[in-house]
Amino acid sequence: MTESYNPDRVLDGKVVLVTGAGRGIGRGIALLAAAHGAKVVVNDVGASGTGEGQDTTPGEEVAAEIRASGGEAVANADSVASYAGAERMVQQALDCFGRIDGVVNNAGILRDAIFHKLAPEDWDAVVAVNLTGPFNVSRAAAPHFRGQNGGAFVHMTSASALIGNFGQAHYSAAKLGVTALSKSIALDMQRFNVRSNCICPFAWTRLVATIPGDTPAERERVERMKQMSPDKIAPLTVSLLSDATAEVTGQIFASRNHEIFLMGQSRPLRGMQREGGWTPHHIASHAIPAMRAMFYPLDRSSDVFGWDPV
Structure with missing residues (x-):
């Protein structure tokens, strides 16, 4: 694709688009990529954090910080929820730098609400940014990746999607959809040497700060999460954008302080067959009891990741 792998500068010669890069996780990724x-x-x-208002200052400040450190960067204030906006982002990369090699779909919003109180307009807004956004940006970049026979996508998913959480039906649905989108991109574009992977980030960000802490246990968890700075997500992201991981595609990782996990993907746990087929009664009396020991509990991400990060 571009220059050979250099362990000290693994993205030399590459052009990367990072969405939601004005603050938090995206900012850390943009700075480390540069x-x-x-x-x-x-x-x-x-x-x-809920997707309201507009201020171009954060993105401009990050781009200026990169340039002040001797790097090359431009700011873009288009919305990922607009396909035309996504096309403009990609075109800006081409106009300014001549190519595009990597896309990090990091932009996101939260509007927490318990399901029976979830407003349709909040569902639409969260899905538009968190799921349609990654599609828009990835689709806009895909023809260029195909044309140059190479490229890398990194998408941000969430433990709320992979495991579960209260009050985030729209966010969880969108973020789980991102994992399926990533896998589909990986399958469809493998022939063009295009990779697509997901990261489930654990970090204290503006979005996490909007999650209500209604109980002592939840408030304690929030305090623990404050120790996980957003820049800890950047090394894994930059590595997945680089030629050093050129064989890695279709995977879901999690990054939590100094921990990295490879997350599971859905596979059959147990199968049963009954000669002559099943009736509702036989399913309830035979299949369900036989499978019950392998049922997943109604746990949340804090139940699965219940230890303090180090």
Whole structure:
């Protein structure tokens, strides 16, 4: 694709677009990508954690910080929820730097609400940014990746999607959809040497700060999460964008402080067959009891990741 692998600057010669890069996780990724030699399009619409308002300052400040450190970067304030906006981001990379090699779909919003109180307009807004957004940006970049026979996508999913959480039906559905989108991209574009992977990030960000802490246990968990700085997600992201991981595609990772996990994907746990087929009664009396020992509990991400990070 571009220059050969350099362990000190693993993105030398590459052009990377990072969405939601004005703050938090995206900012850390943009800065580390630039430190490793990438030319960066710093996209951030400048909205609040719930997707309201617009302020181009955060993205411009990150781009300026990269340039002040000797790197190359431009700011972009288009919305990922707009396909035309996604096309403009990609075109800006081409106009400014001549190519595009990597896309990090990091932009997201939260509007927490218990399911029976979830407003349809909040569902639409969260899905538009968190699921349609990654589709828009990935689809806009895909023809260019195909044309140059190479490229890498990294998408941010969530433990709320992979495991579960209260009050996040829309966010969880969107973020689980991102994992299926990533796998589909990996399958469809493997022939063009295009990779697609997901990261489930654990970090203290503006979005996490909007999650209500209604019980002492939840407030204690929030305090623990404050120890997980968003820049800890950047090394895994930059590695997945680089040629050093050129064989890695279709995977879901989690990054939690100094821990990295490979997350599972759905596979059959147990199968049963009954000669002559099944009736509802036989399913309830035979199949369900036989499978019950392998049922998943109604746990949350805090139940599965219940230890303090180090």
